[in-house]
Amino acid sequence: MRPPYRLRPSLVFVKAPALIAAALLALIALSACGGKSPSATPSPSSTAAGTATGPASPSVSATPAATLTLPATTTHTATASVPPTATQAPPTPTPGPGGGRLIAYGNRDSSLVALTFDMGGRVDPALDIINYLVANQVPATIFITGAMVENENTDAGRQVLGIVAAHPELFRLGNHSYTHPSFTELSPAMMREELARTEAAIARYVSISPRPYFRPPNGAYNATVVSTVAGAGYPDTIYWDIDTIDWKPESDGGPTVDEIVAKVSERALGGSIVLMHLGGYNTYEALPRILSALQSKGLQPTAMHDVLGR
Secondary structure: OOOOOOOOHHHHHHHHHHHHHHHHHHHHHHHHOOOOOOOOOOOOOOOOOOOOOOOOOOOOOOOOOOOOOOOOOOOOOOOOOOOOOOOOOOOOOOOEOOEOEEEOEOOOOOOEEEEEEEEOOOOOOHHHHHHHHHHOOOOEEEEEOHHHHOOOOOOHHHHHHHHHHHOOOOEEEEEOOOOOOOHHHOOHHHHHHHHHHHHHHHHOOOOOOOOOEEOOHHHOOOHHHHHHHHHOOOOEEEOOOEEOOOOOOHHHOOOOHHHHHHHHHHHOOOOEEEEEEOOOOOHHHHHHHHHHHHHHOOOEEEOHHHHHOO
């Protein structure tokens, strides 16, 4: 077996000076060429802290985030197809040449509340309501349409007129148009015709006049409507600050008896004008409780002339 290879001491000492000399010559040559001695560089997959990272991102100057400019939008005001519920007085239109005024409530310092009933569509329970008002001596204002007065299928409108005429101490009459159109969609001439036809229809049966009160069908009004009807003899366009929405049946999302009572009870103030219908759903059942609620608040039901002081 061959013995292990061993360097002879003489060979080590002979080669070491030669190696050192070669290294010095290499350094001198590198310096002459303008090079630099390499330095230790961390691996791109590690940092000084020893946390693995990806390749360094290129350096860029900070740029603010772009602002996205959206196109301007137009705000549209929805127009209700039915009278809106007013929690406060609606804006008063600027009177036109014919003058006139929109009235949503009367004197807030009073204890009077105007009960108003429209009549132009559903008939029941109109006679029950009007007779209840008479029996309990409750004043109110009735806004009737000419078409209801002249309806050939029912005499309910004519009977209501007769009761109103027989009790001037309780009732006042108002004009609710003839065919119940939105007056904002009519010309001034058409508005005047609606009012005149209703007056003529009423005059055939009673001697009382619906002037000076006009209730806009569907709650539709503007400055032209207010001034036009004023020029036709109706200076007071009567709006409301409490809408019971009793024209709408419960099956269609209309109010229950409790909801009608609660709305009037909670919102009624001195000078309030309450909108109801002689043909309203749940109105007859709610009426006694409405009157009790008003009394408990120290409020007195009355007709329009008392609330307005004329």
